[in-house]
Amino acid sequence: MNRNLCRRVLAVAAACWLGGSPGRPPLRAAPKEDGAMKLTSPVLTEGRPIPARYTCDGADVSPALNWSEPPAATAGFAVICDDPDAPVGTWTHWVLYGLPASARSLPEACALTDALPAGGTQGVNDFRRIGYGGPCPPPGRPHRYFFRLYALDADLPLPPRATRQQLLRAMQGHILAEAQLMGTYQRGR
Secondary structure, eight states, rough: HHHHHHHHHHHHHHHHHHOOBBBBSSSOOOOTTTOOEEEEEEOTTTTTTTOOSOOOOOOTOOOOOEOOOOTTTTTTEEEEETTTTOTTEEEEEEEEEEEEETEEEOOOOOOOOBBOSSSSSBBBTTTTOOOOOOOOOOOSSSSEEEEEEESSSOOOOTTOOOOOOHHHHHHHHTTEEEEEEEEEEEOOO
Protein backbone atom coordinates (compact mmCIF):
# COMPACT_ATOMS: atom_id res chain seq x y z
CA MET A 1 0.00 0.00 0.00
CA ASN A 2 1.48 3.38 -0.86
CA ARG A 3 2.04 5.95 1.88
CA ASN A 4 -0.52 8.50 0.68
CA LEU A 5 -3.24 5.87 0.58
CA CYS A 6 -2.25 4.66 4.07
CA ARG A 7 -2.45 8.22 5.41
CA ARG A 8 -5.90 8.76 3.88
CA VAL A 9 -7.20 5.47 5.28
CA LEU A 10 -5.85 6.34 8.75
CA ALA A 11 -7.35 9.86 8.57
CA VAL A 12 -10.78 8.49 7.63
CA ALA A 13 -10.61 5.81 10.34
CA ALA A 14 -9.60 8.37 12.98
CA ALA A 15 -12.36 10.79 11.92
CA CYS A 16 -14.99 8.03 12.06
CA TRP A 17 -13.76 6.81 15.44
CA LEU A 18 -14.11 10.35 16.82
CA GLY A 19 -17.57 10.79 15.32
CA GLY A 20 -16.66 13.18 12.51
CA SER A 21 -15.74 12.79 8.89
CA PRO A 22 -12.75 13.91 6.86
CA GLY A 23 -12.80 17.70 6.69
CA ARG A 24 -15.37 18.07 9.49
CA PRO A 25 -14.61 18.23 13.21
CA PRO A 26 -15.97 15.47 15.45
CA LEU A 27 -19.13 16.10 17.47
CA ARG A 28 -17.77 14.39 20.55
CA ALA A 29 -14.47 13.94 22.25
CA ALA A 30 -12.50 10.72 22.25
CA PRO A 31 -13.49 8.27 25.00
CA LYS A 32 -11.76 8.65 28.35
CA GLU A 33 -8.72 6.43 28.67
CA ASP A 34 -9.25 5.76 32.40
CA GLY A 35 -12.59 4.01 31.97
CA ALA A 36 -15.51 5.19 29.89
CA MET A 37 -18.72 6.50 31.39
CA LYS A 38 -21.40 3.78 31.22
CA LEU A 39 -25.16 4.07 30.81
CA THR A 40 -27.36 1.28 32.23
CA SER A 41 -30.98 0.68 33.14
CA PRO A 42 -32.73 -1.70 35.53
CA VAL A 43 -35.36 -2.33 32.83
CA LEU A 44 -33.39 -2.22 29.55
CA THR A 45 -30.69 -4.61 28.38
CA GLU A 46 -28.26 -3.64 25.63
CA GLY A 47 -29.46 -4.94 22.26
CA ARG A 48 -32.59 -6.61 23.67
CA PRO A 49 -36.29 -5.76 23.19
CA ILE A 50 -37.65 -2.81 25.15
CA PRO A 51 -40.51 -3.84 27.46
CA ALA A 52 -43.93 -2.69 26.15
CA ARG A 53 -44.43 -0.52 29.29
CA TYR A 54 -41.95 2.00 27.81
CA THR A 55 -43.63 2.13 24.37
CA CYS A 56 -46.83 3.45 22.82
CA ASP A 57 -48.29 -0.05 23.29
CA GLY A 58 -47.97 0.28 27.07
CA ALA A 59 -47.84 3.10 29.61
CA ASP A 60 -45.46 5.06 27.32
CA VAL A 61 -43.29 6.20 30.24
CA SER A 62 -39.55 6.80 30.21
CA PRO A 63 -37.34 4.01 31.55
CA ALA A 64 -35.12 4.52 34.57
CA LEU A 65 -31.52 5.26 33.59
CA ASN A 66 -28.31 5.11 35.65
CA TRP A 67 -24.77 6.12 34.80
CA SER A 68 -21.28 5.79 36.15
CA GLU A 69 -18.90 8.58 37.14
CA PRO A 70 -18.34 11.15 34.40
CA PRO A 71 -15.15 13.12 33.76
CA ALA A 72 -14.15 15.42 36.63
CA ALA A 73 -14.88 18.61 34.65
CA THR A 74 -18.53 17.67 34.00
CA ALA A 75 -20.87 20.64 34.51
CA GLY A 76 -24.07 18.84 33.50
CA PHE A 77 -25.67 16.18 31.31
CA ALA A 78 -27.97 15.86 28.31
CA VAL A 79 -29.94 12.86 27.02
CA ILE A 80 -31.20 12.13 23.53
CA CYS A 81 -33.21 9.05 22.57
CA ASP A 82 -33.76 8.39 18.90
CA ASP A 83 -34.67 5.76 16.32
CA PRO A 84 -32.40 5.79 13.25
CA ASP A 85 -34.56 3.11 11.58
CA ALA A 86 -37.73 5.23 11.23
CA PRO A 87 -39.12 5.37 7.67
CA VAL A 88 -38.78 9.18 7.59
CA GLY A 89 -35.19 9.19 8.88
CA THR A 90 -33.97 9.49 12.46
CA TRP A 91 -36.95 9.99 14.79
CA THR A 92 -36.32 11.75 18.09
CA HIS A 93 -38.10 10.30 21.13
CA TRP A 94 -36.57 12.36 23.95
CA VAL A 95 -34.56 15.55 24.36
CA LEU A 96 -33.38 16.35 27.89
CA TYR A 97 -30.65 18.78 28.98
CA GLY A 98 -29.51 20.81 31.94
CA LEU A 99 -29.29 17.79 34.22
CA PRO A 100 -27.06 18.71 37.18
CA ALA A 101 -23.48 17.43 37.37
CA SER A 102 -24.37 15.61 40.61
CA ALA A 103 -27.01 13.45 38.87
CA ARG A 104 -26.24 9.77 38.35
CA SER A 105 -29.72 8.56 37.40
CA LEU A 106 -33.14 9.41 36.06
CA PRO A 107 -36.25 7.84 37.58
CA GLU A 108 -38.83 5.91 35.61
CA ALA A 109 -41.72 7.96 34.26
CA CYS A 110 -40.14 11.42 34.13
CA ALA A 111 -42.82 14.10 34.17
CA LEU A 112 -43.91 15.45 30.79
CA THR A 113 -43.10 19.01 31.81
CA ASP A 114 -40.61 21.66 30.70
CA ALA A 115 -38.59 21.29 33.91
CA LEU A 116 -37.96 18.17 35.99
CA PRO A 117 -38.26 18.45 39.80
CA ALA A 118 -34.66 17.31 40.46
CA GLY A 119 -33.25 19.51 37.70
CA GLY A 120 -33.19 19.29 33.96
CA THR A 121 -35.08 20.84 31.07
CA GLN A 122 -36.98 18.90 28.44
CA GLY A 123 -37.13 19.58 24.76
CA VAL A 124 -39.64 18.70 22.08
CA ASN A 125 -39.58 15.22 20.54
CA ASP A 126 -40.63 14.40 16.98
CA PHE A 127 -44.17 13.65 18.22
CA ARG A 128 -44.17 17.45 18.87
CA ARG A 129 -44.60 16.86 22.60
CA ILE A 130 -42.53 17.70 25.65
CA GLY A 131 -40.55 14.90 27.25
CA TYR A 132 -40.39 11.21 26.42
CA GLY A 133 -42.41 9.56 23.68
CA GLY A 134 -41.76 5.83 23.56
CA PRO A 135 -41.10 3.52 20.63
CA CYS A 136 -44.06 3.29 18.26
CA PRO A 137 -42.71 1.93 14.96
CA PRO A 138 -44.90 0.84 12.08
CA PRO A 139 -45.53 -2.92 11.88
CA GLY A 140 -42.61 -4.87 10.48
CA ARG A 141 -38.97 -5.29 11.32
CA PRO A 142 -37.52 -4.26 14.70
CA HIS A 143 -36.25 -0.73 15.13
CA ARG A 144 -33.24 0.27 17.25
CA TYR A 145 -33.63 2.91 19.97
CA PHE A 146 -30.49 4.64 21.20
CA PHE A 147 -30.46 6.33 24.59
CA ARG A 148 -27.40 8.61 24.58
CA LEU A 149 -26.04 10.38 27.63
CA TYR A 150 -23.64 13.30 27.16
CA ALA A 151 -21.38 14.68 29.90
CA LEU A 152 -20.88 18.38 29.18
CA ASP A 153 -18.29 20.89 30.33
CA ALA A 154 -20.75 23.82 30.43
CA ASP A 155 -24.35 24.70 31.17
CA LEU A 156 -26.15 25.15 27.86
CA PRO A 157 -28.07 28.39 27.30
CA LEU A 158 -31.16 26.66 25.92
CA PRO A 159 -34.74 27.49 26.88
CA PRO A 160 -37.31 24.72 27.45
CA ARG A 161 -38.69 22.96 24.39
CA ALA A 162 -35.49 22.94 22.34
CA THR A 163 -35.30 20.48 19.47
CA ARG A 164 -32.72 17.74 19.01
CA GLN A 165 -30.93 19.84 16.38
CA GLN A 166 -30.80 22.88 18.68
CA LEU A 167 -29.37 20.73 21.47
CA LEU A 168 -26.77 19.15 19.17
CA ARG A 169 -25.65 22.61 18.01
CA ALA A 170 -25.43 23.90 21.60
CA MET A 171 -23.39 20.84 22.68
CA GLN A 172 -20.84 21.28 19.88
CA GLY A 173 -17.40 21.57 21.50
CA HIS A 174 -18.73 20.88 25.03
CA ILE A 175 -18.98 17.06 25.09
CA LEU A 176 -16.55 15.47 27.53
CA ALA A 177 -17.90 11.93 27.31
CA GLU A 178 -20.77 9.99 25.80
CA ALA A 179 -22.43 6.72 26.79
CA GLN A 180 -25.24 4.86 25.08
CA LEU A 181 -27.71 2.08 25.64
CA MET A 182 -29.57 0.55 22.70
CA GLY A 183 -32.79 -1.43 22.83
CA THR A 184 -35.06 -2.71 20.08
CA TYR A 185 -38.81 -2.72 19.56
CA GLN A 186 -41.02 -4.40 16.99
CA ARG A 187 -44.75 -4.26 16.47
CA GLY A 188 -46.88 -6.90 14.72
CA ARG A 189 -46.40 -7.51 11.03
